[in-house]
Amino acid sequence: MKTEVIKAKARKIFYSNEMVGYVFAFPFIFGFICFSLIPIITSLRYAFTDFSMGNKTIELVGFANFKQLLGDEIFLKSLGITLKYVFISVPLKLIFALLVAFVLTRKTKMQVLYRSLYYVPSLVGGSIAVALVWKQLFARKGLFNSVLADMGLGTINWFGDQKLALYPLILMSVWQFGSSMIIFAAGLKEISPTYYEAARIDGANTFQSFVNITLPCLSPIILYNLVMQTIQAFMSFTQAFVITAGGPDNGTMMYALYVYNQAFKYNHMGYACAMSWFMLIVMCIITLVIFKTSKSWVFTESGD
Amino acid sequence: MKTKKIALKTIYHILVITFGFVMIYPVLWMISGSFKDNSEILRGSLSLIPSEWKFSNYPTGWKGFSKISFARFFFNSFFITALSTFGTVISSSLVAYSLSRIKYRGRRLWFTCMLATMMLPGQVIMIPSFLIWYRLGLANSYVPLIFPYFCGQAFFIYQMMQFMSGIPKELDEAATIDGCSKYTIYSHIILPLLKPAIVTTVIIQFYWKWDDYMGPLLYLSKPSSYTVSLAIKMFADAASTTDYGAMFAMSTLSLLPVFLIFLFFNKYLVEGIGTSGLKG
Numbered sequence: 416m417k418t419e420v421i422k423a424k425a426r427k428i429f430y431s432n433e434m435v436g437y438v439f440a441f442p443f444i445f446g447f448i449c450f451s452l453i454p455i456i457t458s459l460r461y462a463f464t465d466f467s468m469g470n471k472t473i474e475l476v477g478f479a480n481f482k483q484l485l486g487d488e489i490f491l492k493s494l495g496i497t498l499k500y501v502f503i504s505v506p507l508k509l510i511f512a513l514l515v516a517f518v519l520t521r522k523t524k525m526q527v528l529y530r531s532l533y534y535v536p537s538l539v540g541g542s543i544a545v546a547l548v549w550k551q552l553f554a555r556k557g558l559f560n561s562v563l564a565d566m567g568l569g570t571i572n573w574f575g576d577q578k579l580a581l582y583p584l585i586l587m588s589v590w591q592f593g594s595s596m597i598i599f600a601a602g603l604k605e606i607s608p609t610y611y612e613a614a615r616i617d618g619a620n621t622f623q624s625f626v627n628i629t630l631p632c633l634s635p636i637i638l639y640n641l642v643m644q645t646i647q648a649f650m651s652f653t654q655a656f657v658i659t660a661g662g663p664d665n666g667t668m669m670y671a672l673y674v675y676n677q678a679f680k681y682n683h684m685g686y687a688c689a690m691s692w693f694m695l696i697v698m699c700i701i702t703l704v705i706f707k708t709s710k711s712w713v714f715t716e717s718g719d
Numbered sequence: 720m721k722t723k724k725i726a727l728k729t730i731y732h733i734l735v736i737t738f739g740f741v742m743i744y745p746v747l748w749m750i751s752g753s754f755k756d757n758s759e760i761l762r763g764s765l766s767l768i769p770s771e772w773k774f775s776n777y778p779t780g781w782k783g784f785s786k787i788s789f790a791r792f793f794f795n796s797f798f799i800t801a802l803s804t805f806g807t808v809i810s811s812s813l814v815a816y817s818l819s820r821i822k823y824r825g826r827r828l829w830f831t832c833m834l835a836t837m838m839l840p841g842q843v844i845m846i847p848s849f850l851i852w853y854r855l856g857l858a859n860s861y862v863p864l865i866f867p868y869f870c871g872q873a874f875f876i877y878q879m880m881q882f883m884s885g886i887p888k889e890l891d892e893a894a895t896i897d898g899c900s901k902y903t904i905y906s907h908i909i910l911p912l913l914k915p916a917i918v919t920t921v922i923i924q925f926y927w928k929w930d931d932y933m934g935p936l937l938y939l940s941k942p943s944s945y946t947v948s949l950a951i952k953m954f955a956d957a958a959s960t961t962d963y964g965a966m967f968a969m970s971t972l973s974l975l976p977v978f979l980i981f982l983f984f985n986k987y988l989v990e991g992i993g994t995s996g997l998k999g
Contacts, residue, residue: 436822439905441813444829447833450848455839521731531985536746542974656932684846691845
């Protein structure tokens with residue numbers, strides 16, 4: 416008798432919403448705590464220590480790591496380079512993505528093929544294979560220089576000049592505009608054709624309807640792409656690691672690459688954690704600024 | 720009037736195709752490079768047709784290095800990619816079901832945490848995560864590359880939630896009346912209907928894991944456990960002169976699965992990215 420009561424109770428608990436909810440959410444909760452929360456807190460704690468691997472004692476050093484950051488020339492340089500990379504590559508990428516998506520809205524039998532064609536760089540761009548190709552394209556005797564030479568212009572030593580070395584990397588990022596393009600294309604499909612018709616009757620040309628209809632209607636998607644691409648550009652690592660290894664003269668020392676070097680090359684774990692946290696704060700500020708300013712340019716249907 | 724229209728249309732197609740060709744030129748150049756002699760690649764030849772076809776790049780590259788062939792590296796990559804993709808699909812669908820279909824205390828909190836992890840840059844937690852795995856004695860294994868994927872991936876959870884919001888709630892209610900529990904609703908109703916979202920998840924996650932370089936770089940130190948990306952990088956790092964022909968041959972092979980999937984599942988991919996947004 417009693418066991419049956421317990422069984423019934425257990426059944427009730429097992430099938431209750433609370434139980435079911437937590438059973439299904441368990442993988443995420445476990446992962447969130449173990450692989451996001453604990454690491455991020457540990458990282459903050461290490462940022463105030465001189466921790467390095469194989470070190471038995473960990474000493475609290477207060478804000479020494481952060482003070483050291485401000486005097487670290489390579490750090491300041493890498494910060495500047497990363498900001499330059501983000502501010503040039505992200506807008507260019509989005510402009511290309513939007514223009515190509517707009518051009519490809521024209522309904523033809525070839526539309527799917529064209530979209531796939533322009534998506535290919537995004538598809539393969541993250542791979543090591545393409546990074547190595549890029550390195551070869553911009554090499555001293557690479558393909559880019561032979562085009563320049565054929566046109567009668569002199570060759571350029573792309574990866575030999577610290578002022579120029581960043582541009583091939585920026586170009587590579589812009590080249591991969593495919594996924595932003597597809598998101599824009601999906602957004603363009605949602606814009607009601609009646610808007611364009613009304614504008615045409617009012618005598619607007621393509622450019623005018625693009626500025627006055629397409630851009631405002633797409634603004635929420637532009638915001639989404641802007642935030643996502645900015646975060647991604649800040650974290651850019653593989654390209655610089657593979658193509659230039661940060662050189663020449665730290666001219667392409669991307670932030671994430673410098674963090675990696677400090678942590679795994681020089682074993683300055685505490686210092687590297689301080690750097691990661693600094694990056695997180697910078698990114699939060701930039702994302703926040705984007706969101707704040709977005710109120711003035713993102714158009715919502717409910718309107719003000 | 721009609722000829723003008725046709726002319727404009729032709730110009731449109733020519734422009735789009737020309738620019739598209741420029742876009743994929745580097746990829747085509749790599750594929751053609753896999754059939755070229757080393758010296759021809761180093762000369763910076765623009766041509767996509769090798770002056771002399773050299774098929775031996777493939778067997779040469781396949782041999783790999785220090786007696787480990789690319790068969791091994793491909794197997795390693797497939798193993799890691801397959802397991803982590805499987806984990807992502809299972810765990811993300813479970814979590815998405817919990818967050819979108821079941822009402823319980825704390826749901827909003829977990830949903831917010833999920834969104835936060837989506838925006839959290841991986842590099843920030845890279846070092847402490849590594850140290851945690853190191854302390855557990857697992858830093859030199861596949862576990863850190865696979866296990867976290869069994870805990871749900873925020874991006875895919877969100878995508879599946881979007882998809883689930885399109886599945887009518889009446890189905891759940893009807894099933895409840897028929898005596899289904901919340902558990903069987905998941906396995907018998909939601910999961911089968913989720914198929915399109917699952918296909919998209921499989922494709923995208925496959926791409927990300929297949930191309931992943933940083934993870935294997937951090938956690939794999941034994942050459943026999945290397946993935947294809949790490950192995951290809953070994954060509955470039957070789958102490959002697961790089962064999963570009965062989966390197967491009969293996970690079971081409973490494974992109975083959977990516978292209979094949981794209982060819983067959985193009986529609987799913989484009990729709991999936993379009994509806995939910997894709998980073999990368």
